[in-house]
Structures are given as structure tokens and as C-alpha cells.
Amino acid sequence: MSSTVFTIARDEWRYWRRSSLAQTVLIIALLLAAASVWVTHAAISHTTEQRQHMQSESITAFEEQPDRHPHRMVHYGHYLFRAPPPLGSLDPGIDSFTGNAIFLEGHRQNGATFADQKQSTGLTWVGRLTPAYVMQVLTPLLLIVLGFGVMTREREAGTLDFLKVQGVSPLVLLAGKGVAMAGAGLLVLTPLIIGALLTVLKGAQVVPVLTFILSYLIYIVVWCALVLLISTLARSNSVSFSGLVAVWILLCLVVPRIASNTASVMVASPGKLETDFAVLKKLRQMGDGHNANDPAFKAFKDNLLAQYNVDSVEDLPINFRGVVAQKSEADLTEVLNEFAEQQMAQQQSQAVIARMFGWLSPMIAIQNASMKLAGTDLENYQRFMREAEAVRFEFVQSLNKLHAEGMSLEQDANKYKSAEARKAATVDAENWQMLEEFQFTPLPAGQRFSNSLTAVLQLLFTAGLVLAFTYIAGRRV
Amino acid sequence: MSWSDIRRETAFVLRKKSVSLLLVAACALALFSVWTGSVEVAQQEATIERLLEGDKADREEVTHKHHAYGYIAYYTFHLTYAPPSPLAFAALGVRDVYPWKHRIRMLALEGQIHESDTQNPELSLAGKIDFTFVIAVFAPLILILLLHDLRAAERAAGRHDFLIVMARTHGSLWPLRAGLIVLGLWLALILPFIGGAIVNGVPIWQMAAVCAVVLVYLLFWSLLCYWVARFTFPAPVLASLLLGIWLATTYIIPSVGNVAIEEAYHGPEGGDILMTQREAVNDAWDLPHQTTMDAFVVSHPEWQGKTETSSLFEWKWYYAFQQVGDENARPLFQAYQQIAEQRYEAAGWVALLSPATLFKRTLTRWADTDAKAAWQYERDIRTFHAELREFYYPFLFNGSEYNEESLAERPAFQPNNTNKYPGIFH
Numbered sequence: 020m021s022s023t024v025f026t027i028a029r030d031e032w033r034y035w036r037r038s039s040l041a042q043t044v045l046i047i048a049l050l051l052a053a054a055s056v057w058v059t060h061a062a063i064s065h066t067t068e069q070r071q072h073m074q075s076e077s078i079t080a081f082e083e084q085p086d087r088h089p090h091r092m093v094h095y096g097h098y099l100f101r102a103p104p105p106l107g108s109l110d111p112g113i114d115s116f117t118g119n120a121i122f123l124e125g126h127r128q129n130g131a132t133f134a135d136q137k138q139s140t141g142l143t144w145v146g147r148l149t150p151a152y153v154m155q156v157l158t159p160l161l162l163i164v165l166g167f168g169v170m171t172r173e174r175e176a177g178t179l180d181f182l183k184v185q186g187v188s189p190l191v192l193l194a195g196k197g198v199a200m201a202g203a204g205l206l207v208l209t210p211l212i213i214g215a216l217l218t219v220l221k222g223a224q225v226v227p228v229l230t231f232i233l234s235y236l237i238y239i240v241v242w243c244a245l246v247l248l249i250s251t252l253a254r255s256n257s258v259s260f261s262g263l264v265a266v267w268i269l270l271c272l273v274v275p276r277i278a279s280n281t282a283s284v285m286v287a288s289p290g291k292l293e294t295d296f297a298v299l300k301k302l303r304q305m306g307d308g309h310n311a312n313d314p315a316f317k318a319f320k321d322n323l324l325a326q327y328n329v330d331s332v333e334d335l336p337i338n339f340r341g342v343v344a345q346k347s348e349a350d351l352t353e354v355l356n357e358f359a360e361q362q363m364a365q366q367q368s369q370a371v372i373a374r375m376f377g378w379l380s381p382m383i384a385i386q387n388a389s390m391k392l393a394g395t396d397l398e399n400y401q402r403f404m405r406e407a408e409a410v411r412f413e414f415v416q417s418l419n420k421l422h423a424e425g426m427s428l429e430q431d432a433n434k435y436k437s438a439e440a441r442k443a444a445t446v447d448a449e450n451w452q453m454l455e456e457f458q459f460t461p462l463p464a465g466q467r468f469s470n471s472l473t474a475v476l477q478l479l480f481t482a483g484l485v486l487a488f489t490y491i492a493g494r495r496v
Numbered sequence: 497m498s499w500s501d502i503r504r505e506t507a508f509v510l511r512k513k514s515v516s517l518l519l520v521a522a523c524a525l526a527l528f529s530v531w532t533g534s535v536e537v538a539q540q541e542a543t544i545e546r547l548l549e550g551d552k553a554d555r556e557e558v559t560h561k562h563h564a565y566g567y568i569a570y571y572t573f574h575l576t577y578a579p580p581s582p583l584a585f586a587a588l589g590v591r592d593v594y595p596w597k598h599r600i601r602m603l604a605l606e607g608q609i610h611e612s613d614t615q616n617p618e619l620s621l622a623g624k625i626d627f628t629f630v631i632a633v634f635a636p637l638i639l640i641l642l643l644h645d646l647r648a649a650e651r652a653a654g655r656h657d658f659l660i661v662m663a664r665t666h667g668s669l670w671p672l673r674a675g676l677i678v679l680g681l682w683l684a685l686i687l688p689f690i691g692g693a694i695v696n697g698v699p700i701w702q703m704a705a706v707c708a709v710v711l712v713y714l715l716f717w718s719l720l721c722y723w724v725a726r727f728t729f730p731a732p733v734l735a736s737l738l739l740g741i742w743l744a745t746t747y748i749i750p751s752v753g754n755v756a757i758e759e760a761y762h763g764p765e766g767g768d769i770l771m772t773q774r775e776a777v778n779d780a781w782d783l784p785h786q787t788t789m790d791a792f793v794v795s796h797p798e799w800q801g802k803t804e805t806s807s808l809f810e811w812k813w814y815y816a817f818q819q820v821g822d823e824n825a826r827p828l829f830q831a832y833q834q835i836a837e838q839r840y841e842a843a844g845w846v847a848l849l850s851p852a853t854l855f856k857r858t859l860t861r862w863a864d865t866d867a868k869a870a871w872q873y874e875r876d877i878r879t880f881h882a883e884l885r886e887f888y889y890p891f892l893f894n895g896s897e898y899n900e901e902s903l904a905e906r907p908a909f910q911p912n913n914t915n916k917y918p919g920i921f922h
Contacts, residue, residue, distance in 0.1 A: 051748070069765060077771070085782065114619065118612055129664035132770065137766075137836065141840060141853075141867055142853060145746055260731065264735065277625060279624055279625075280532040288616060296547075296551075296553075313815070441808055
């Protein structure tokens, strides 16, 4: 039986070799796939290099600052850059829609700045030339053009009855045609598979890479089965073709956008600007850390005085202003984090709604599986934001500690009196060696894998469903 | 062509299940896009309302709390925004990527203006369906499905030659049938738009212009389909050919063009601008005041002679070095901006080969939701920031006593494109 299946598949391939339409689309698809892998890889490597360079420049700049008042360094701040993960060269995901640099300073959580899209040509609104897009949207179209007639052609030519009389069961015929189409799908997938395997050499973990490839294979199976199903059900070539194109438009172009519209209509996300008001309000209640005399710090002051058993802040062994800066930064950060988490949760719930549509459209499922495994999805972006916040809090508090312990209150209070006084209120530049090398790494492999499971499950579900229908339809031929 | 011809063909076209199904689907999608687009725009307007309110309350609190021009300028934020135009519901454009709201204060502007308070990036990636997308991308596909087998279907059914012989005039058969289909599709798509346009208060002339440009766009694709449908190939081959044209012009040419343009125009990275600005601002703390002031009076000669400082910290010096920091970063920013503009302009040439992109550029231009509108907003912010500085400088440099009443004269941001044409439901 299996030899019959392969004979049928080989025959289908021979048919494609003789058809100039089939050949043309195969060549175009292969060219697009290869070009997309190459172009995206080149662009992402360039970006990675550049961001890594700027990252180390930023650290050097910080460390090379002269002796200073530590609070000056709090506002001098630090930059973090987000370098894309290895698989990002196959699926850049949301990379170009998010800011890629973030400025870290005291008392503020800045948003990421300079999204690439802000310098874009505006030409990529339908889709970008990335391997992910070519595989997710264009490969199905290729399979349709190649395979719309696999069954209807036999039916129109009357050969279907011949085959049946000769003892080829329709299911075997379907299997053979399916193998032929999967072969074509695999051929177009080759550049992506090679690219994915190459990322392993560059440090990508094996499990996500293999799952990445596997999910694209399932996706190809889904579309092969869809083409077989509709070609089996349709009366004629032209009905099959029109039907398949309509399904493609729906699943690949319309449903994903409906998903995104639905999500943003259902969950309004107010944006950072609006939460800033709430933060400012709380900040005023808590007192401004720049002003140690703010009445908001009275209880804190009394406590501190009691703790050290002294009567006035001047008698404290540490710089009261620095202590206030530390405390207010900690309090403020708590508030900032609360709002940041709120906003992330809102974006998350929007994304969850959009991802639910993966049960309807395999294109959404593969897009999510692919981004999650590549580490270029919303979760990984939020991870970057959280890591950046941790870095910010740590270096700001180390500086505040220097502020509290590196000078007396008197020195600190008089720093604008004269040039000498200003010099007295500085700490040694050696202290600036506090930054650690930062390189953003996406979620660990296991986490990415388990995050992608829902999407992979959606793909498997669709594949199972369509294959089952194809089986039923095949038995009725 | 007679009335009976029209009646006959209309009945024929509408009785075909696939035709009416596609027309209904197109209409439903247009309705959905208009509805969600209107909700989106309403959300943006509501956001601006809330921001304006919060901004006002915040400013009042600051005014109440501080009693010196230096502090007031430091702590007072000013909301700037670009409200959506009436037509924005039909062309959401790039407002999900480019910021349309910022809160600005008198500190160095380059450190503030590049923040992006944008929307969910994962939704931006999927893209939104707006009326522009429905017409530019979706409508040609529907036309291809409707028109590619205009003749091939009749040929396959064996009626082709019979129909040719029976037709009274040449125009009463294929052109009439195709014309009716195109008209039907146009109506199915444009009626939801007109509804949305009335609700959103789009001026009549703009509504008419959109209807016309949609018709022209549909006619372009119809003629192409009509022409291809004449070839005596089987229907699927004709449809593949048309799909190929659609794919090449809608996706391949733009995305390849994008790669080529990005290669061709390179400039400073966004990060460089921020770093330069930061270095300039921070170095100023350690420089003698006079160095900063000398640089400042080059661009602000009116304050020559008033730049003496008597202590190590003075507000006029503080704001002067903020400004000098901006001026240092400006050439870099201008180069960055120039690259963006050159890329966009080059994309205009590519758009000539891509009708869908051309259509989208046209509609987003009219709706003020394209990159150009975003740049204009950025220029508005820069103007406003300059006005703000001009307001405070006299107080700071003349050492005026603080007087709260003088704040009444403080400039407030005026958005450029307010709702100039209130609709009948507004």
C-alpha cells in the first residue's frame, strides 16, 4: 500500500514538473523563502551588533564619570539595549514595534524609546519580508495553487473512476496526494529549517528550536489537509480554487486582524501617560525624595532619630538626605511597579483574547507558537521591562547608599555654597564600577516551550479536525 | 443595452450563490471595520478628555505647592496631543506606533519627545482591520474571485458561444455583467463607510472624495480582472495569474522595496541622540557656568549681559544648560528625522508600483494618520516647547519676584487639527 501512496505522490510531482504554473509558483515561493531568511538574518545581526556596541558604550560612559555627588549619577542614568534573541532572525515578532533602548534614572520608570517603526517606510503594513511571514501567510497560498486540483482534476478528467476500478481506494489516493503536497511544503520550508538549525550553533537552545520547526511542520500539514479536503468536496477545479482562496483570505488575512480589533475594543489599555497622573498623585502624598524637609517624612525622621537615640538629624552618623533618598526611592518604586504591573496585565489580557482566535485560525496559532519559541513575544518584552526595572532600582539604590554614607549632612547641604564645598560633597569615581554587564536573554527554554503549548495545541487540534474531515470526505468519494 | 438586459443580468448575478455570499461577506467586513474603527477613535478621544482633566488638576496642584518660577517650570507638565481627525475611523494609520500624546516640561526636549507611549505591540504586529485595509487589500481579492471566471465559467458550462450569439449588442453581455458586479461590491463596501462617516462628522466633500477614490481603485482592479478574464485558460489559471499580480503589487514589491530603502538610507541611531543629549546636559554640571551661558547666548542673544550667576546653582543656568543640551543633540536629531523623511519619500515611488499602498497613503494622508501627520505633531511640540521657554526666560533672567497671576499668560498647547467639522451627531 505504501508503495502505491508513493507512486501516486511521484505522479503528482511529475504533473507539477510539467505544469508551468506549478513550477513558477514553486520557484517564486522558494526565492521568497530564501530571500527572507537571508535579508532578515542580515538585518537582525546588524541590529544585534549595534545594540551590543551601544550597551558597552553606555557602561563605559557611566564608569568614566569623574568624582561626583552620587545623586548626580542617579540622574546621569544608564541605558539598556535589548538585543534580539537568536531565533529572532527567523521570527522578529514584535521587535520592531517596541522601543529597543531604555533610559534608567532615579524616580522614574521610562518607557522604551525609539521603535524602529518610527523610521520605517510605511511599506510593510501588509507584511514584512520575514521568514515567519512567508511561511505563515504565503506558503498556504502556494499549497493552494499547487494542490487545488489534486482531486477535482482526477474527477474532471474521469480518471478517478479508473483508479477506483483498478482497486486504488480513495483514501490511498488522498494519502498519496497528501504526501506530494507535504513534499512541496517541506521544500519551501527548507530555508527556514536550515536557518533554525544554524541558530543552534549561535547558542539557541535545542528544545525551542526543534519545537519551532515542528510547529511549522504541523502548520504545513494543516494546510495540506485543508487543500485535500476542499479539493475532495468540490465539484470542479474552479469551485475548489475559489473556495480555497476564500478560506485563505479568511484565515490568514481577516481573522488575525479581527482578533486584534476585538482585543483592543474589549480591553481598553490606558497607556503609560494616564497612569503617570496616578503615580504623581501618590508621589506627592509620599513626599519628594529631593526634599528631606518634606512633612511627609516626619514620622520616618522621628523613627530614625529614636533608632539612633539622637535629638536632631544633624547628630545622625549618616547623611539624613541620603537616607530619605533611599526610602523615597523604595516607596516610589513600589508604586511605580504596581502601576507597571497593572499595565502589563492589561496588555496581557488583550493578547490573551487575540490568541484565543488561534482556535479559529491556524495562522494565529502558528504566529504565537513561533514568537513564543523565538522569544520575541509580549511576555519576553515584558521580561525585558522587568529586568530593566531591577537594574534601575539596584544602581539607583547603590548610589543612594553612597549618598547616605559617603558624606555628612552638612557637606551635602552646603554643596552649592562654594567650589570647595561642592568638592567636599562628592564621592570617588571608583564607586561608579557598580554596573554589571547586561545582556537581555529571553525566557529560559523550558518556559518558552511551555508558553507555546497552547498555540501548538491549537495547531494540533486544527490539524486533527481537518484530517478527520478529510478522512470522512475521502470515504465518501 | 436595454432595461430588460439590465434586469436579466441583475437577476442572474444575484441568483448566483457565490456572488451574493461574497457581497454579504464584503459588506459585513466593511461594517466591522467601520464599527471597530469608530470605537477606536472614540477611545482615543476619551483618553484625551481624561488626560486633559488630569493634566489640569496636576498643574493646579503644582502651582499651589511651589512658589518660584524655577520650581514651577521644573514640576509643571503640559499635555500635548494630536486628536484624531473625523476621517481617522476609516484610516487608523500609524497612530498605534507613532505617539500622539506627550506630557512636556521645560527640561531638555530631546530627553522627553522620543518616548513612545504606544499601544500593545502584539496587536500592532497583527495589524488592525480598518476601512482602508478592507478596500486596499481585501476588495481586490473579492473582485478576483468574482470576475476571474466571468467567461471561463460560461465556457465550462458550455453556454459561452450561445450567449455571444444571442447578445443584442456587445455591451449588453460581459461589460454589463461585470459592471453590475462591481457596482454591487462598491455599494456593499461604501454604504457602511458612509454610515460611519456621518456618525464621525466627516465633511461632505471628503466623504465624496473617499467614495470616488474607492470607486477608481475598484475600477482599476475590475479592468485588470476583466482583461485577464478574456484569455481562454481554465478559470483557476486565470485566478492564479490575478492572485500573482495582487501578491506582487500588494506584498512583494512593497516589502522588497522596504528592504532596499532601509539599506539605501542609513543614519544615526535613536540611541545616539539620547546619549549625546545626556552627555551634554550632564557635562554642564561640571563646566564653569560661563561656558554654558556663552553657548546659550549664541542662540539667545537677547539675554546677553544677564547671564551672571552668583551661586553654584541658579535656575536660569539650569534651564540654559538644558537648552544647550538640546542644541547639541539637534544636528543628530535632524539627521535622524531626515532619514525618516527620505525613506518615506522614497517609499512614495515604490507606492506607484503598488496600488494598494498608494491607496493607503492617500487615505491616511487625508485622515492625518500617516507618518507626516506624526512629524507635524512633533514639530508642534517643538514650537510649544519654545513658547514655554520664551515665557519663562524673562522671569528667570530678570530675576523677577514670583507672582502667581503671571502664570495666566503661560502658553497652553493648542492641537493643530481640532474637530473642525462637527458632525450631525456631535
